[in-house]
Amino acid sequence: MSWSLNIGTVAGTVVRIHLTFLLFLAWIFAASYASGGSATAWDSLLFMVLLFLCVLLHEFGHIFTARAFGVTTPYVTLLPIGGVAQLESIPEEPRQEFLIAIAGPLVNVAITIILVLFFGAELQASAASSVDNMAIPLVNRLAAVNLFLALFNMIPAFPMDGGRVLRALLASRMGYVRATGVAASIGQFVAFALGFIGLLYNPILIFIAIFVYLAASSEAHMVALRAVSRGVPVSHAMMTQFATLSPEAHIDEAVQTLLQTSQGEFPVVDGAGKPLGILDRGALIRALKTLGPDVRVAEAMTADIPTIGHRGTLEQAFKLLQEKQAPAVTVTDANGKLVGLITSETIAEMMMVQEALPNGARLGPWSKPQGV
Numbered sequence: 499m500s501w502s503l504n505i506g507t508v509a510g511t512v513v514r515i516h517l518t519f520l521l522f523l524a525w526i527f528a529a530s531y532a533s534g535g536s537a538t539a540w541d542s543l544l545f546m547v548l549l550f551l552c553v554l555l556h557e558f559g560h561i562f563t564a565r566a567f568g569v570t571t572p573y574v575t576l577l578p579i580g581g582v583a584q585l586e587s588i589p590e591e592p593r594q595e596f597l598i599a600i601a602g603p604l605v606n607v608a609i610t611i612i613l614v615l616f617f618g619a620e621l622q623a624s625a626a627s628s629v630d631n632m633a634i635p636l637v638n639r640l641a642a643v644n645l646f647l648a649l650f651n652m653i654p655a656f657p658m659d660g661g662r663v664l665r666a667l668l669a670s671r672m673g674y675v676r677a678t679g680v681a682a683s684i685g686q687f688v689a690f691a692l693g694f695i696g697l698l699y700n701p702i703l704i705f706i707a708i709f710v711y712l713a714a715s716s717e718a719h720m721v722a723l724r725a726v727s728r729g730v731p732v733s734h735a736m737m738t739q740f741a742t743l744s745p746e747a748h749i750d751e752a753v754q755t756l757l758q759t760s761q762g763e764f765p766v767v768d769g770a771g772k773p774l775g776i777l778d779r780g781a782l783i784r785a786l787k788t789l790g791p792d793v794r795v796a797e798a799m800t801a802d803i804p805t806i807g808h809r810g811t812l813e814q815a816f817k818l819l820q821e822k823q824a825p826a827v828t829v830t831d832a833n834g835k836l837v838g839l840i841t842s843e844t845i846a847e848m849m850m851v852q853e854a855l856p857n858g859a860r861l862g863p864w865s866k867p868q869g870v
């Protein structure tokens with residue numbers, strides 16, 4: 499994630515700032531400097547630091563609620579739309595997801611109430627829209643902005659908390675996958691509406707709309723993928739027809755194999771059939787260019803490849819593929835011999851099969867009832 503900067507660790511969670519968040523802050527600073535000079539810009543800077551803290555507290559609302567359900571949170575990333583706490587796994591139990599999602603906006607509501615009760619803040623409608631107006635007391639602006647953050651995050655669209663709250667509410671009636679689909683469609687409609695309003699009033703909204711739109715599709719895609727791969731034995735979906743390479747072979751032999759097959763990833767196996775690594779198309783071409791046709795396959799391959807036993811599930815294999823950013827996952831039998839391959843192509847094919855099937859139907863080996 500080169501788009502984020504680490505700024506420290508709080509209670510075991512790494513805090514990162516997305517570059518767009520910094521751009522957003524810089525934009526406010528520049529705008530207030532242009533409109534009111536340096537005094538206004540510095541006032542805005544203080545305000546921004548406090549706002550940043552409120553956003554962070556919002557995220558820790560999610561984080562501490564998630565921990566209560568045993569979900570660990572390695573990272574929190576701050577974005578212009580409020581920040582994303584990366585949960586190790588998002589609970590598919592609607593009640594838990596609901597509570598984790600709503601905890602963030604509730605923190606902003608709590609901050610607003612504290613500012614009003616203990617710091618004498620007054621809620622002014624004009625304060626949220628003119629955060630650079632020094633005539634309005636800082637506490638008033640902070641209270642207004644916290645209320646705005648709570649409401650904005652409750653917009654029913656992924657990746658906003660409102661999207662998760664909506665899914666959790668839907669999931670308690672119609673199952674997780676369908677609920678995600680419906681919530682994603684509503685979110686994309688909201689994204690269009692935001693984009694339209696943005697065209698008329700504020701270009702920043704257009705960027706948020708694009709972000710929201712993409713997040714909705716990717717969320718729906720990931721959930722569908724998890725659902726289709728859950729409980730499916732890896733042996734039912736893996737590739738079993740593929741060419742392998744010997745580590746001793748020269749790279750020009752690998753080129754021959756590349757041309758003769760439609761494969762993009764070649765497992766490299768030793769004499770006993772045990773996987774040693776993967777040579778993918780990109781690495782093959784790079785080796786040919788930089789090391790020449792005589793180099794051995796063993797020197798060009800990626801050696802650190804995730805392996806899963808043939809009794810594992812497809813869901814585990816997909817998880818390995820994503821986590822390790824590997825070109826493939828090798829599947830081995832009880833003796834450690836290579837029996838199959840899972841690649842990104844397997845994912846694409848599974849998705850196509852899933853989309854071709856009528857709603858709720860499952861193909862052959864994965865016809866066993868699913869808890870979704």
Ligand SMILES: [Zn+2]
Binds near residue numbers: 557560580581651659
């Ligand atoms: Zn949130």
